[in-house]
Amino acid sequence: MTDQKDWETTDVVICGCGPTGALLSAYLGRAGVHNVVLEKEPTITTDPRGIALDDDGIRFLQGLGLYDFIYTKIGTSMGRFNFVSGTDCNMHKTPILAMDYNIVGSTNLLKCVPADDVKIAGATGHVGFIGHKQPVLESHIRGCMPSSHCSLRCNATVVELEEDEDWTYCTYRDATGEEHGLRARFFVGADGKTGYTRKQYLEPRGVILEKFHAAFYEETWVALNWRITVPTPQSHPNFPLWERGYSPEQVYDLFFPPEFRFLCNPDRPAVAGRFGLPADRLWRFEYIIHEGEDGYVMASPAEMRRIVYPYITHKGSRYQLAEDVQFPEDCIEVLRCRPFTFSSRTCNVWAKDRVILCGDAAHVFPPFGGQGIVSGFRDAISLSWRLAMLCRYHSNKKTHHHVLKAWYEERRQQLKISLATTVANGVMVCETHPLKIFLRDWYIWFIQFIPSWKRQLQHGRRNAAIFRYRYSNGMPFIPDLNGGLYLPQVYCRRTEDSEILFTDDVIYCLDNTTSLFRLFVYVRDSSEIPAIKHALEGIENWSRGEFNPTNIPFISEGSDVEAISSSKGRNIFQLASADEFAKSPLCTDRPRPLDYDSFLLGNKVQGKYIIVRMDRIVFASCANEDELGGAVQTMLGVLYGDNSA
Numbered sequence: 001m002t003d004q005k006d007w008e009t010t011d012v013v014i015c016g017c018g019p020t021g022a023l024l025s026a027y028l029g030r031a032g033v034h035n036v037v038l039e040k041e042p043t044i045t046t047d048p049r050g051i052a053l054d055d056d057g058i059r060f061l062q063g064l065g066l067y068d069f070i071y072t073k074i075g076t077s078m079g080r081f082n083f084v085s086g087t088d089c090n091m092h093k094t095p096i097l098a099m100d101y102n103i104v105g106s107t108n109l110l111k112c113v114p115a116d117d118v119k120i121a122g123a124t125g126h127v128g129f130i131g132h133k134q135p136v137l138e139s140h141i142r143g144c145m146p147s148s149h150c151s152l153r154c155n156a157t158v159v160e161l162e163e164d165e166d167w168t169y170c171t172y173r174d175a176t177g178e179e180h181g182l183r184a185r186f187f188v189g190a191d192g193k194t195g196y197t198r199k200q201y202l203e204p205r206g207v208i209l210e211k212f213h214a215a216f217y218e219e220t221w222v223a224l225n226w227r228i229t230v231p232t233p234q235s236h237p238n239f240p241l242w243e244r245g246y247s248p249e250q251v252y253d254l255f256f257p258p259e260f261r262f263l264c265n266p267d268r269p270a271v272a273g274r275f276g277l278p279a280d281r282l283w284r285f286e287y288i289i290h291e292g293e294d295g296y297v298m299a300s301p302a303e304m305r306r307i308v309y310p311y312i313t314h315k316g317s318r319y320q321l322a323e324d325v326q327f328p329e330d331c332i333e334v335l336r337c338r339p340f341t342f343s344s345r346t347c348n349v350w351a352k353d354r355v356i357l358c359g360d361a362a363h364v365f366p367p368f369g370g371q372g373i374v375s376g377f378r379d380a381i382s383l384s385w386r387l388a389m390l391c392r393y394h395s396n397k398k399t400h401h402h403v404l405k406a407w408y409e410e411r412r413q414q415l416k417i418s419l420a421t422t423v424a425n426g427v428m429v430c431e432t433h434p435l436k437i438f439l440r441d442w443y444i445w446f447i448q449f450i451p452s453w454k455r456q457l458q459h460g461r462r463n464a465a466i467f468r469y470r471y472s473n474g475m476p477f478i479p480d481l482n483g484g485l486y487l488p489q490v491y492c493r494r495t496e497d498s499e500i501l502f503t504d505d506v507i508y509c510l511d512n513t514t515s516l517f518r519l520f521v522y523v524r525d526s527s528e529i530p531a532i533k534h535a536l537e538g539i540e541n542w543s544r545g546e547f548n549p550t551n552i553p554f555i556s557e558g559s560d561v562e563a564i565s566s567s568k569g570r571n572i573f574q575l576a577s578a579d580e581f582a583k584s585p586l587c588t589d590r591p592r593p594l595d596y597d598s599f600l601l602g603n604k605v606q607g608k609y610i611i612v613r614m615d616r617i618v619f620a621s622c623a624n625e626d627e628l629g630g631a632v633q634t635m636l637g638v639l640y641g642d643n644s645a
Contacts, residue, residue: 013035123486
């Protein structure tokens, strides 16, 4: 690369500051990695696009210290997902299936079933989904980008990208038209499916967006957002439900009911539900565009009214009225109504040399599983610690090829699970064949007479909450020591002051450490703690400073208060119950936990000394000090590039 510009140098350049780019920047900043984020828009886009975020996404926001804002500023639990069959436009019809996403965990009711065979409904301690307001979500994530390591530049359009063996060279144009040069170790494209990174730079180099799942999906839908104003007897004195004794809030609930609905209408499949905070009164409705129809015509005001208004028009007989009742049109503000083409695709590779794709730039999802934003989050958190490792320990080595390849090969495994579930939901919603609809409805009705099957149906996609990566060469975990497992999160109580916490907040949120791995100790008998503390006294030396014995948290199943109290320190924690969590400030503005299993963490990790990665994946779970010593040496090999794990 010739020195034609005065290149500003940083570790990582991120193209795009949507949810994925912002989260990646924030986690890189926390790891001490200097990064510059280039965003072509002047401000956060005010149009709410994605509206659903699952419990993994909530967990990653928690990791940035945003938990206090999730239910107060960002969104609300979505509760149940109701699948409603039939051609009648009735959102109050009894659903054929209701998936309950208020459930946070699964108590092992089947004691005779091996632990690995038990279906787990959730593994994070959080509700299954929140309906969020994306601009608010993005604003809070941007607020977590530390100014000491993160530089956000808006009105910045990438116009050129080059690279050599050691650096990437990016030219961007600011709002005045002036061009600037950025040199970075890595360039990450988080600029969406039509962004510069893939479309203009990587596609000419052989990177393509291809069909990923056997049950491939591609359809055009119209997505609309409404903001609702609640009518009152003063604003709408002639509205007929006042004389039937209904209050304004009851009217709102009648026409825009809580919870989310998948409308399995063979004439025109649709989805509908609230999102954002209750006070926002935001409502999303999406409907499919049939073959031969023009998406923009079908998004016109006239077509939108024809398709959507029957759902907000109730039969008069329901209220003992002669005429049908329609929600007042002047109480509806249309924020968005436009067509989108959804498909299930992923790129053949997500990284080419030093240029990387993340989020929608690497893969796209149909709208049936709320997996779009959170898949970008999973990309970002799993990429962030690897980039930190490459910039910190591997800057003079050419190891990035196998590190990045192992990253996206891991991610594709989990992506396949998410896509399969999403496409399955879409098939159920979009079925139009009368016989298949008949068989579907009767099958779902019948199997719900079997309690265990009904329970699995109601858990939805959370049955696959705890996944395990299949090992292949270069992946940074030890499969023989339970590595590759997604780390469950439960509730715990600090023994010193009885504060209720999430286990992530004691494992990952440690002061004065920049280690890219964490070690915690899980004990079933609290009396073991003093001996274990003694055994770990020298770990700072043989881990090359990665682990400080004074910071290692101990999580105990035992309730031997005397044994615990004799082990002084703020890093001793006991498992907490669902009732304890429900009474704590952490449960404010969210549902209390249902089907919670406080022993889920111990039952799954199984070992005593657990090394975990920053993306909440178990590196190794060790039963004794000898296994721990070997695992630490393997971990150091990964960190310093001495081996490929």
